[in-house]
Amino acid sequence: MSVNAVRADENLAGSSKINTLLRLFRYLLAYKKEIIAVLFIMGGTVAISLINPLIIEHAINVNIAGKDVNGLLELGLFAAVLNIIYILLVKLRMFIMAKVSNTVLLSIRQELYTHIQKLSFSFFDSRPTGKILARVIGDVNSLKDVLSNSVTTLIPDFITIVAVVAIMMVKDYKLALAALISLPLLIIGMWIIQVYSHVRWQTYRKKNSNLNAFIHEDLSGMRIIHSFTAEEETSRSFDTMLAEHRGSFMKAVTLNDGFGSIIDFCWGIGTISLFFFGIKMTGDNTPVGTLIAFSSYISMFWRPIMNLSNFYNQLVTNISGAERIFEIMDTKPDITDEQETKELPVIKGDVRFENVTFAYDMDTQVLNNVSFHIKPGEAIALVGPTGAGKTTVVNLISRFYDIQEGNIYVDGHNIRDVSIESLRMQMGIMTQDNFLFSGTVKDNLKYGKLDASDEEIIAAAKAVNAHDFIMKMEKGYDTELKERGAGLSAGQKQLLAFARTMVSMPKILILDEATSSIDTHTEILVQKGIEALLKGRTSFVIAHRLSTIQKADRIFYIDNGGIVEEGSPKELLEKKGAYYDLYMAQFKNI
Numbered sequence: 003m004s005v006n007a008v009r010a011d012e013n014l015a016g017s018s019k020i021n022t023l024l025r026l027f028r029y030l031l032a033y034k035k036e037i038i039a040v041l042f043i044m045g046g047t048v049a050i051s052l053i054n055p056l057i058i059e060h061a062i063n064v065n066i067a068g069k070d071v072n073g074l075l076e077l078g079l080f081a082a083v084l085n086i087i088y089i090l091l092v093k094l095r096m097f098i099m100a101k102v103s104n105t106v107l108l109s110i111r112q113e114l115y116t117h118i119q120k121l122s123f124s125f126f127d128s129r130p131t132g133k134i135l136a137r138v139i140g141d142v143n144s145l146k147d148v149l150s151n152s153v154t155t156l157i158p159d160f161i162t163i164v165a166v167v168a169i170m171m172v173k174d175y176k177l178a179l180a181a182l183i184s185l186p187l188l189i190i191g192m193w194i195i196q197v198y199s200h201v202r203w204q205t206y207r208k209k210n211s212n213l214n215a216f217i218h219e220d221l222s223g224m225r226i227i228h229s230f231t232a233e234e235e236t237s238r239s240f241d242t243m244l245a246e247h248r249g250s251f252m253k254a255v256t257l258n259d260g261f262g263s264i265i266d267f268c269w270g271i272g273t274i275s276l277f278f279f280g281i282k283m284t285g286d287n288t289p290v291g292t293l294i295a296f297s298s299y300i301s302m303f304w305r306p307i308m309n310l311s312n313f314y315n316q317l318v319t320n321i322s323g324a325e326r327i328f329e330i331m332d333t334k335p336d337i338t339d340e341q342e343t344k345e346l347p348v349i350k351g352d353v354r355f356e357n358v359t360f361a362y363d364m365d366t367q368v369l370n371n372v373s374f375h376i377k378p379g380e381a382i383a384l385v386g387p388t389g390a391g392k393t394t395v396v397n398l399i400s401r402f403y404d405i406q407e408g409n410i411y412v413d414g415h416n417i418r419d420v421s422i423e424s425l426r427m428q429m430g431i432m433t434q435d436n437f438l439f440s441g442t443v444k445d446n447l448k449y450g451k452l453d454a455s456d457e458e459i460i461a462a463a464k465a466v467n468a469h470d471f472i473m474k475m476e477k478g479y480d481t482e483l484k485e486r487g488a489g490l491s492a493g494q495k496q497l498l499a500f501a502r503t504m505v506s507m508p509k510i511l512i513l514d515e516a517t518s519s520i521d522t523h524t525e526i527l528v529q530k531g532i533e534a535l536l537k538g539r540t541s542f543v544i545a546h547r548l549s550t551i552q553k554a555d556r557i558f559y560i561d562n563g564g565i566v567e568e569g570s571p572k573e574l575l576e577k578k579g580a581y582y583d584l585y586m587a588q589f590k591n592i
């Protein structure tokens with residue numbers, strides 16, 4: 003059952019921001035050398051910026067007051083050299099951090115992708131592809147600034163603030179207190195804003211994800227939208243989602259902008275208070291240079307606070323991205339190898355279901371106490387009403403889902419006791435989708451067996467009658483296919499999918515026969531292709547073609563959670579039961 007539809011907001015298990023941030027930082031630990039270098043560089047830049055006001059103070063109070071032009075020039079030269087060094091250090095820091103954060107992003111994305119590939123079908127059943135895509139691309143990208151700014155802002159700005167306060171206190175604690183008078187106001191304002199901000203940004207990310215999922219679904223189903231002339235309706239839905247997206251963004255960003263205004267306000271009050279108290283309280287005792295130096299220090303105090311608040315904004319904006327990434331990484335595949343699995347040896351194709359009971363979710367039981375035994379090489383046609391459980395039976399043989407009760411054996415091995423890879427490697431699975439990847443025909447056929455030689459590929463294509471039509475394509479086996487095989491007919495796609503399965507030479511074949519109507523010529527090729535595929539292997543076909551059903555060794559009529567009728571095509575017709583009724587209803591006119 004879907005836990006998250008396109009328009010439904012995703013729910014995240016609550017996790018603390020600190021934990022998420024610490025987990026993110028762990029990725030940085032792999033780059034200790036670079037981070038230490040960056041911290042040293044920043045130590046240099048912070049020191050230079052702290053010295054600057056002292057230079058100005060000295061220039062005004064000593065050189066200008068004493069009319070010492072030479073001293074002023076020397077000091078100016080010193081300040082210029084110092085600030086050129088500062089600029090170079092900043093550039094170097096930016097370069098190193100950009101490299102580190104991009105590499106970290108790369109490894110997070112790799113880890114996420116590898117993990118997603120291991121997840122079970124139930125994960126994909128319950129999430130729209132667009133939302134998964136949003137996490138792998140958008141959410142990972144959103145971490146870039148958090149990662150680099152966490153090193154370049156958090157630590158140095160914090161040090162700067164402490165150093166500035168210390169210097170001001172040592173120089174003149176009364177002036178320092180006057181300059182920092184607005185600090186309590188800032189703390190209260192920030193606290194109020196941050197309480198609401200995180201929630202608003204999370205809402206925005208959810209709306210963003212819904213929009214992604216909607217666009218993905220819409221583009222994938224464009225043909226259907228056009229054929230039902232549903233463009234207007236989907237445009238309306240899109241507009242609604244866009245409005246929600248924009249609304250949530252505006253709400254979050256408006257609140258965030260409050261941060262800057264509060265800081266500006268406190269900064270202004272601090273500066274006024276400094277000059278007011280500086281002149282009022284200390285009268286002529288405070289040299290002008292010292293007041294100017296203090297005013298520089300105030301800027302140096304508030305600017306990092308501004309940076310930190312921007313960083314905090316970035317953090318609340320993007321930390322939900324990190325939460326969503328880690329949520330996927332923490333999702334355990336439902337189907338995993340048991341601790342002590344063995345490799346399934348090369349099989350003959352014997353399949354046995356023993357009292358199998360299965361439900362996708364607690365509400366609906368699909369199979370109830372099903373047992374059967376298939377001998378190697380037998381061809382089984384699965385028929386029955388829609389939603390009866392035919393696909394479910396074949397999904398269970400490949401262990402795409404785990405059964406709740408009973409056992410499934412392949413060549414006498416319980417499929418739970420063998421590695422999933424060794425089991426699936428010996429199965430050929432063809433769904434109705436016949437999914438083709440963009441790439442050459444040859445690349446697509448090699449999916450069946452990555453190390454297949456050209457001869458093997460051509461032999462497989464010939465066996466299923468796909469060779470001739472492939473050779474008629476522009477560059478034969480090297481013809482580039484478009485995404486999902488666009489430009490090919492349904493029959494041609496089926497033939498390519500047959501060839502791909504044939505290359506893998508499976509011992510057990512699972513075929514969900516396509517129902518799409520194809521021209522008579524291709525239909526004959528497809529039928530011959532199916533016959534070639536079935537020959538000599540155990541096969542389960544969710545059969546729609548009369549020819550396939552009639553050529554099957556046995557038919558299983560599935561309904562009401564089990565096999566209600568079973569036998570050869572002839573036996574079942576003679577029995578005049580459920581299969582007979584289906585046959586009469588569907589095939590009598592053929």
Ligand SMILES: Nc1ncnc2c1ncn2[C@@H]1O[C@H](COP(=O)(O)OP(=O)(O)OP(=O)(O)O)[C@@H](O)[C@H]1O
Pocket residue numbers: 003127362363368386387388389390391392393394395
């Ligand atoms: N991934 C899933 N999650 C939850 N329920 C599912 C899932 N897949 C199928 N079902 C439900 O299980 C039941 C059996 O589905 P199944 O696809 O096996 O039927 P089927 O006989 O192959 O149908 P059809 O001929 O229409 O393809 C149906 O009621 C279906 O709604």
